[in-house]
Amino acid sequence: MDILFTEIADSLGLKCTDSCYRHVKGSFMDFGDIVMEKGFFFLLVTNGTASVSDIYHRYTLSANDLLVLTPSVRGVLSKRSTDFFCSCLYIVPDYFDTLSAGQLLYNQVSLYIGNYQLPIFSLDAERVKYLSQVMSLLSPQLEIMHLYQDGSLRHLFCFLLLQIADTLYKKNRDTSGYVKRSSEIFRNFKKLLVHHYRDYHTISFYADKLNVSTTYLSRVVKRITGHTVCFHISELLCADARKMLECTDMDVQEIADVLGFSDQSVFGKFFLRKTGMSPMNFRKRKE
Secondary structure: OOOHHHHHHHHHOOOOOOHOOEEEEEEOOOOOOEEEEEOOOOOEEEEEOOOOOOOOEEEEOOEEEEEEEEOOEEEEEOOOOOOEEEEEEOOOOOHHHHOOOOOHHHHHHHHHHHOOOOOEEEEOHHHHHHHHHHOOOOHHHHHHOOOOHHHHHHHHHHHHHHHHHHHHHHHHHHHHHHHHHHHHHHHHHHHHHHHHHOOOHHHHHHHHOOOHHHHHHHHHHHHHOOOOOOHHHHHHHHHHHHHHHHHHHHHHHHHHHHHHOOOHHHHHHHHHHHHOOOOOHHHHHHH
């Protein structure tokens, strides 16, 4: 069952000061899939692995990864390893917009949002340790402050956001060429795939057409989507096969020929692997 991150914070007694933020450190092992939405989230992984997904792709988070989510993106944290541990900061959008450093940070993550990628950054261990220490300053002890609480919070948030923005600027400066090129490669791969998936089932064809190595294309597609090139090809082939079995009277050999399989046996094994049943049994089930 999905649970909102803010509900977890409330269940742990971590109310946010003037409803502007929540900061939680832990493994979240007592909870199911965790939904992060309608806010700014900074999730810093210090140990273990987990999966995070948006409406487009699924990604793997590992130790020393920093995930940044904006209010327009809904992320779901799942499949956490037993040794998973992270520090997660949530900031209410209206409050974030009042912070002077907010726009500087947003500028560094907007490149990824425009390319339909989650902004995930792999940092060095020392940087992770430092950011974790800064985030820890947002502790429940701030609740006992009265007269200077708002000013202290604003200074802490701006300091943290500037630190993160500076870190991301350095990462973007080193990898922006790769991000731009990889996004272009992926878009062209998808265009090729739509036109040729029935005739060409191997990665080498698409890599040759794109003038890149198979290793590079594999890395780009895996990074952006969380899946392999072969997975994307097989998904289209399987969808076509299911449609033909359900909606036409073509025999299995004809379908195998249309989809570019060498013979009916190879197609049958492929379909069984993807759906758990043979083409004939699939058709009979529908009938």
